[in-house]
Amino acid sequence: MLTGDKISFRDVKNEILGRIHAREWPPGSLMPGEIELAEEFGCARATVNRAMRELAEEGIIDRKRKAGTRVNIAPVRHAKFEIPLVRTEIESLGASYRYAFISRSIDLAPDWLRARICLGPDDQVLHIECMHYANNAPFQFEDRWINITAAPKSMTADFSAISPNEWLVAELPFSEAEISFSASAVDERLARFLSMYHGEPHFLSERVTWLKDLPITFAQMSYGRGYRMTTRY
Amino acid sequence: MLTGDKISFRDVKNEILGRIHAREWPPGSLMPGEIELAEEFGCARATVNRAMRELAEEGIIDRKRKAGTRVNIAPVRHAKFEIPLVRTEIESLGASYRYAFISRSIDLAPDWLRARICLGPDDQVLHIECMHYANNAPFQFEDRWINITAAPKSMTADFSAISPNEWLVAELPFSEAEISFSASAVDERLARFLSMYHGEPHFLSERVTWLKDLPITFAQMSYGRGYRMTTRY
DNA sequence: CAGTGGTCTAGACCACACA
DNA sequence: GTGTGGTCTAGACCACTGC
Incomplete structure (x- = not known):
């Protein structure tokens, strides 16, 4: 010893x-x-x-x-997963990263989103869609909603050049986040972006972040075929 | 302050x-x-x-x-997930837990398994299949392989009464574990156990554990419809 | 109330990595 | 070499909680 x-x-x-x-x-x-x-x-x-x-x-x-x-009788094991930037995740796989902007719009928060992250009926949100590619193969579809009240600066950000993922990490600190993983079937539109078949299973990650009770953003990240999240402990 | x-x-x-x-x-x-x-x-x-x-x-x-x-420029966030016993997981949801044994056999380790967890060509494995129910609804299908060389006591355990999950936690400490999550489509047999449709997406968790370089067990846990893993940080 | 873990202090030496 | 973090020590007081 x-x-x-x-x-x-x-x-x-x-x-x-x-x-x-x-x-x-x-x-x-x-x-x-x-x-x-x-x-x-x-x-x-x-x-x-x-x-x-x-x-x-x-x-x-x-x-x-x-x-x-x-x-402890039943040691509650904890697995730690790293939550890196998509770009970092792709680059650490040794692949080249490419970002592609798809769409941007400003709307009243839809009902399901208001309910999901506790927004008021008049709150506006910035809605961004984009893709992340690894070696030019579809890696992840990002469907991002940003609470404009919490992040007015997002209105002037150029999301055709920088991904919302990266912009938020650089510009907006958050105090708390909720993240969840599940399996789901891709719909027709998503299937085209990810080069998959309609109905094919995909790994889905959803994230909400807050800054002191103020909801900042909600995101759905849909991963392409064969994605797996791994860790050791 | x-x-x-x-x-x-x-x-x-x-x-x-x-x-x-x-x-x-x-x-x-x-x-x-x-x-x-x-x-x-x-x-x-x-x-x-x-x-x-x-x-x-x-x-x-x-x-x-x-x-x-x-x-740190890009703070690598860590999300911590609890990895409890299935039973604990179900009970903490406020549901009643039920265990059902399906099958047990002793075989030479199949090639894919030998490759996956580094077994020798003559190593024998104990193969167990079982189900975990929450409020009598299918919750998880467990497909478990135990390295007999590493855990000879598993031969005499009564897996019709106790789940391999629980038996291993109680009997065999491990020093290291690898866990991974992915999305997959259920095959015909699994669909019947989980009351799902053939081809439906399901959340898949795979786990390997070692005790000082000696592989102990490999398990595939297939979760039923709608499962999601959530954490806050 | 008393025992156990939780934390702070002040000081010391060490190991590593950069110049 | 030299400065910074990494760790250990010995002692002290505090806070929670089970008896």
Whole structure:
């Protein structure tokens, strides 16, 4: 367990993980306190604290004041997915990126959108459609709605040159986002843009972002054939 | 900014975030060092360190020794998804859970599986198929392959009573997992189990887990109609 | 009320990466 | 080399919560 002369919080973490895996501290059981472990490992309590805090963040253990620390029975695993810019995503695949603008319009927010992101009946939205290509093959169709009240500057942005995705990240910080993934069938129009068949399954990502309770944007990203989202943990 | 008499790492974090949002430290710029900030905020360096470390973990800033800390130009956002037991997932929706065993067999690992998770040509696998229901409606079809070499105990488990999902979580720790999501069309057999139409899109989740380079299990989870995976960040 | 984790401090040394 | 972040320490006080 010694990697050097001093005990690192990583050593402590690994040792604890090992004991949990070895069922030395079985799921549901109470682990020793920080002070006790610090003495056993010959390190400061802060070191044990950091190790255990990280394990708690990862969902391996559960900590409560006064009650102590327990090994989680069903460790709720967390998978972390990176949410990059489409361009970054494509370029990191080693492919060339191309952006294509499709349409732009300004409308009263349609009812379904008002309901979805809590807009008033008189709020106007900027509606953009565009495509993202990887090596000139259709990669993603972006259907973007921007709340003009929250982002008046979007009116003057030139979305024929820069994608709304990229413009928003650069211009508008957000405090909160909701993202969801599902599978859906492409309709006839979408099928043409993505070079797919009408009714073919596609991976759909929907995103809403807010800046302090003020809805900024709603987007539907439809991915082309064969897209998969992968992560390790 | 003061929440009490002492400066918390949360205060520091919020203050830094505020300045980044206000473009006081624009994207790509070099931020002051830890010592300087600690002096400005009137707290210890460790406090600033923790604040900045968390911001770095969240992808907001980028830290390098000697080079200093910079605001990320394109903050790579991370979305965290919980990966619970199917049962837990269903119950937390307020629905009743039911498990149904379908089939069990022991075979030489098929070629596609050997290639997928790096098995030898003579390795045997336990193949289980089962269903998970929410309020008696089809929720998920689980197609599970277990590496017998890595998990000999699985041979004697009673998978007609407990789902492989649950058995594995309880019995076999893993050190690493890969998970991926995609959209696919249901084939004829799957359609019957999920009460869907042949060719209908469904959300597909694939998972591989390892224990120190030793592949343990591969699973395909096919979700029923309308499933969506959602998170906030 | 008392015990456990949560956090802050002040100081120290180390490791890495840039010049 | 030298400066910046990375980490450990020893000690202290606080806050929550179960008894």
